[in-house]
Amino acid sequence: MDRRSAATQDEVRRHNLGSLLRLVHVHGATSRSDLTALTGLNRSTIKALTADLVQAGLVREAAPVGRGGAGAGRPSITVEPESERFYVLALDVGVEHLTAVRVGLGGVVLDRTDLGQSLGDYDVARTLGRLDALAGAMFAGAPPYAVCVGIGVGVCGVVSSDDGAVRFAPNLGWVDVPLRELLAERLGTSLQIDVGNDGDLGAMAEHRRGAGVGLSDMVYISGEVGIGGGFILEGRPMRGSGGYGGEIGHMSIDPRGRLCRCGRRGCWETEVGDQAVLLATGAPAGMTLAGVLEAYAAGERWPQAGMRRVGRSLGVGVANLVNVFNPELILFGGVSRHIFTATEPLVREALGGALAAPREHVRLELPGLGDDSIAVGAAELAFAPLLDDPLGALARLAPALQKAGA
Amino acid sequence: MDRRSAATQDEVRRHNLGSLLRLVHVHGATSRSDLTALTGLNRSTIKALTADLVQAGLVREAAPVGRGGAGAGRPSITVEPESERFYVLALDVGVEHLTAVRVGLGGVVLDRTDLGQSLGDYDVARTLGRLDALAGAMFAGAPPYAVCVGIGVGVCGVVSSDDGAVRFAPNLGWVDVPLRELLAERLGTSLQIDVGNDGDLGAMAEHRRGAGVGLSDMVYISGEVGIGGGFILEGRPMRGSGGYGGEIGHMSIDPRGRLCRCGRRGCWETEVGDQAVLLATGAPAGMTLAGVLEAYAAGERWPQAGMRRVGRSLGVGVANLVNVFNPELILFGGVSRHIFTATEPLVREALGGALAAPREHVRLELPGLGDDSIAVGAAELAFAPLLDDPLGALARLAPALQKAGA
Numbered sequence: 152m153d154r155r156s157a158a159t160q161d162e163v164r165r166h167n168l169g170s171l172l173r174l175v176h177v178h179g180a181t182s183r184s185d186l187t188a189l190t191g192l193n194r195s196t197i198k199a200l201t202a203d204l205v206q207a208g209l210v211r212e213a214a215p216v217g218r219g220g221a222g223a224g225r226p227s228i229t230v231e232p233e234s235e236r237f238y239v240l241a242l243d244v245g246v247e248h249l250t251a252v253r254v255g256l257g258g259v260v261l262d263r264t265d266l267g268q269s270l271g272d273y274d275v276a277r278t279l280g281r282l283d284a285l286a287g288a289m290f291a292g293a294p295p296y297a298v299c300v301g302i303g304v305g306v307c308g309v310v311s312s313d314d315g316a317v318r319f320a321p322n323l324g325w326v327d328v329p330l331r332e333l334l335a336e337r338l339g340t341s342l343q344i345d346v347g348n349d350g351d352l353g354a355m356a357e358h359r360r361g362a363g364v365g366l367s368d369m370v371y372i373s374g375e376v377g378i379g380g381g382f383i384l385e386g387r388p389m390r391g392s393g394g395y396g397g398e399i400g401h402m403s404i405d406p407r408g409r410l411c412r413c414g415r416r417g418c419w420e421t422e423v424g425d426q427a428v429l430l431a432t433g434a435p436a437g438m439t440l441a442g443v444l445e446a447y448a449a450g451e452r453w454p455q456a457g458m459r460r461v462g463r464s465l466g467v468g469v470a471n472l473v474n475v476f477n478p479e480l481i482l483f484g485g486v487s488r489h490i491f492t493a494t495e496p497l498v499r500e501a502l503g504g505a506l507a508a509p510r511e512h513v514r515l516e517l518p519g520l521g522d523d524s525i526a527v528g529a530a531e532l533a534f535a536p537l538l539d540d541p542l543g544a545l546a547r548l549a550p551a552l553q554k555a556g557a
Numbered sequence: 558m559d560r561r562s563a564a565t566q567d568e569v570r571r572h573n574l575g576s577l578l579r580l581v582h583v584h585g586a587t588s589r590s591d592l593t594a595l596t597g598l599n600r601s602t603i604k605a606l607t608a609d610l611v612q613a614g615l616v617r618e619a620a621p622v623g624r625g626g627a628g629a630g631r632p633s634i635t636v637e638p639e640s641e642r643f644y645v646l647a648l649d650v651g652v653e654h655l656t657a658v659r660v661g662l663g664g665v666v667l668d669r670t671d672l673g674q675s676l677g678d679y680d681v682a683r684t685l686g687r688l689d690a691l692a693g694a695m696f697a698g699a700p701p702y703a704v705c706v707g708i709g710v711g712v713c714g715v716v717s718s719d720d721g722a723v724r725f726a727p728n729l730g731w732v733d734v735p736l737r738e739l740l741a742e743r744l745g746t747s748l749q750i751d752v753g754n755d756g757d758l759g760a761m762a763e764h765r766r767g768a769g770v771g772l773s774d775m776v777y778i779s780g781e782v783g784i785g786g787g788f789i790l791e792g793r794p795m796r797g798s799g800g801y802g803g804e805i806g807h808m809s810i811d812p813r814g815r816l817c818r819c820g821r822r823g824c825w826e827t828e829v830g831d832q833a834v835l836l837a838t839g840a841p842a843g844m845t846l847a848g849v850l851e852a853y854a855a856g857e858r859w860p861q862a863g864m865r866r867v868g869r870s871l872g873v874g875v876a877n878l879v880n881v882f883n884p885e886l887i888l889f890g891g892v893s894r895h896i897f898t899a900t901e902p903l904v905r906e907a908l909g910g911a912l913a914a915p916r917e918h919v920r921l922e923l924p925g926l927g928d929d930s931i932a933v934g935a936a937e938l939a940f941a942p943l944l945d946d947p948l949g950a951l952a953r954l955a956p957a958l959q960k961a962g963a
Contacts, residue, residue: 309915318913318914319913319914366798368802380881385795389882391774391790391882391883391884392774392883392884393915393917393918394883395883395912395914395918396881396915398881398883399881401880401911402881403810403873403876404809404811404812405811405812406810406811406870413910464812470821471807471808474804474807474808475786475803475804476795476797476802477796477797477798477799477801477803478798504809504819504821506725506801506807508715508717508801509799509802509804511799512797
């Protein structure tokens, strides 16, 4: 039972405008008749709402091209997001890289830049300086009529979504870093900044725009040095009671395993991460993961046994996830992408140990958005306020809009 | 956006009647003014809906007792479920016991009976015979004016909720047993029979009526010989894409561990289940879990090292669940109840290895419904059709109602 009857006309309009913009943002160019069908609103309401969004500059209408033909009836006008005009800045703070992406309304990647991180150099002030430089490059590359509506950040750690603080990022060595606050100060911006866990954002992006579209239950494995994870369960993100859920890298799978950064032994990430590969194969000093995988693929002898062990461990953890979550899809992002690609037969063999019923349901794949899953997820986070209340969000951005000549 | 505007008057009434009956079922005696507040419907609608439910015999109205007093205004009439009049039969098919419970509308346990199972004797036909006898005892004990509205069954295995078949119950040795169909035939009943996984049902019951009321994220650990689990995430049950989620007993935590019934090594249930205790402690032949726990509690020397190992393994799995799910509460049902009680300090010590952020959020407790969590959950399953459409469900039960003199 609900109390929607008590909602004011204003609330209804705000809700409907948001729903319409969200549909166009997620689906891209959509015909008015499809919008009518998808929302359950009538044609005249859709027309009026679209006019409001056009007036605000958020969408444009266009005559459909090449859809005519006998019996097709009057072609329906399409509504498209103004991707070049409204964008967000998305940042992905990883262990081996910092990435900045400019993402337009509609989820279009407009521009991107990358910076390799030296392992071990995660001083917070220096990291903020690098992010500032990357953000500056993205802002500078935007056309003068474009407006940034928000900033989203993905971090490989446990994040408190309330205050955008990083509670614990063992692979960065960060504990209780108030990232939202520090970043706002460093960038000198009043734009809203939202911070999320990399795995959660990767899962959300792949579910909305990547390999998991339309699925009910899926897992996205993230992480470069460590292993993290994001979950979509019955179509919704799993967060846990405090927003700290999904730390699958710290599922212990071997009581005699290597000591993990978290203090336990045999965590999944100590068995299958970047360092695990180097240690398990006895790689020569200075060699990177890529070097080991190359030698393994070339059939060199020294990495064979170690890589097989890592591949099996990857599969053991995957089988655990299959038994516990019964997902339709597991996506290998971050470093797990490379390890899965190299050892796929071993991973599948170990998956064979999972219970038959959930095993029959699962597909193992690579992310549909390639290396951009997390940044695209961070962008979705940053677009959320605009999609919740388009005109309210624009009112808050009035100075920036004026500057851009709106 | 919704299309509720398109709902017919009949649909609205059915929905409202169901919501009202569900509230009274979950909360017990509830005042009309609380029902008004909880549903958002107005007083006259509540009055009319209540009259319909009274007429159907599902609830009764009563003047409140001892609630008067200055300033309290006119006392509101309370609405109470007719618990003696409408009941369900709930069956719990475990490894060490079969339990039948007669549960009245409102979740009141009216009658119960138990039958110990010999380990290893799970022949399907014999089990059906025993369930038939238990069900007969429950039906025979019901007063002549009482009507059974459905049957719910909890089973320690992977269940397909669509057809009520048990896909895989390793500890019973059952594979693809069409339990709903076989039970309907054996009981000679046309009553609806719903079958669920024991862990899922335990979690649901504890969340609705036990230790987890009002929580967002919780885990219920089930199982007598093996270990199963049920999850409530953001207030809703986790099922997995095929309904097979929650098999936490088959999370492997030790690659060199004992061989599990499922074929893998070191599954959590091989390290902390009933058999694990007997093997780890080297218990004398014929001794039961209770005997080992007694000797351990009495400080006898032989079970100490083994029990400590089992307690730590229980804690390792719990820490994994905390890292992956970030729940507010973990409840130790089934055999884990006894092992947790015996080794609580060791479990808590191992929990100390979980990440700080989710660890700070979690409580470890025993189930609020004692040994009845699963049966109460099965009863909730059986009440669902009545709560979804009270008058429609009664119409389908017309012959039984006539016989009971309604």
